[in-house]
Amino acid sequence: xxxxxxxxxxxxxxxxxxxxxxxxxxxxxxxxxxxxxxxxxxxxxxxxxxxxxxxxxxxxxxxxxx
Amino acid sequence: xxxxxxxxxxxxxxxxxxxxxxxxxxxxxxxxxxxxxxxxxxxxxxxxxxxxxxxxxxxxxxxxxxxxxxxxxxxxxxxxxxxx
Numbered sequence: 001x002x003x004x005x006x007x008x009x010x011x012x013x014x015x016x017x018x019x020x021x022x023x024x025x026x027x028x029x030x031x032x033x034x035x036x037x038x039x040x041x042x043x044x045x046x047x048x049x050x051x052x053x054x055x056x057x058x059x060x061x062x063x064x065x066x
Numbered sequence: 067x068x069x070x071x072x073x074x075x076x077x078x079x080x081x082x083x084x085x086x087x088x089x090x091x092x093x094x095x096x097x098x099x100x101x102x103x104x105x106x107x108x109x110x111x112x113x114x115x116x117x118x119x120x121x122x123x124x125x126x127x128x129x130x131x132x133x134x135x136x137x138x139x140x141x142x143x144x145x146x147x148x149x150x
Contacts, residue, residue, distance in 0.1 A: 022127075024091050025125070025127045025128060025131070026125075026126070026128050026129070026130040026131030026132075026134075027127040028130075032126055032127055032130055035126045039125060040125055040126070040127060043125050043127070043128070044127075
C-alpha cells in the first residue's frame, strides 16, 4: 500500500487518527494542507481544541518552509 | 488500508450526480448541484473551479477532490475505458 505524505505529516504531529478524514476530504498532499484553516478542520472533524492548535501551528510551519 | 486510494471509476459508472458525489464522499453538495442545474453527469463534466466556488464549495480540499474526480472521468473517456 502507498503511504500518504499527509499520513506521515500527521504522524509526526502525533495525530495520525485524522489521516483518513484528511484524505477523504481532499487534503491529500502538503500543498493543499498549507491552506487549512478553521472551516477545513470543521469539515475534517478535528474538534479537540489542542489538536486544532497543533495542526494550525504545523500549517504555519509548512508555509514558512516555502 | 485506509489510505489506499480507491480506483477511479468513469462517469459512465455513475447513474446520477448524487451517486457520484456520494462515491467520492462529497454527498453534502448533491442538493446544491441539483438546484443549480448540474443535475446530470454530462452537465457536471463541464464544471470549472470557478463554478464550484460560485456554488459555495469553498473548502480547497473539497474543490480538489471534485476536480480530480472529474479529471479522472475525462481521462477515462479519452482512453476509451468507459463503454459508451
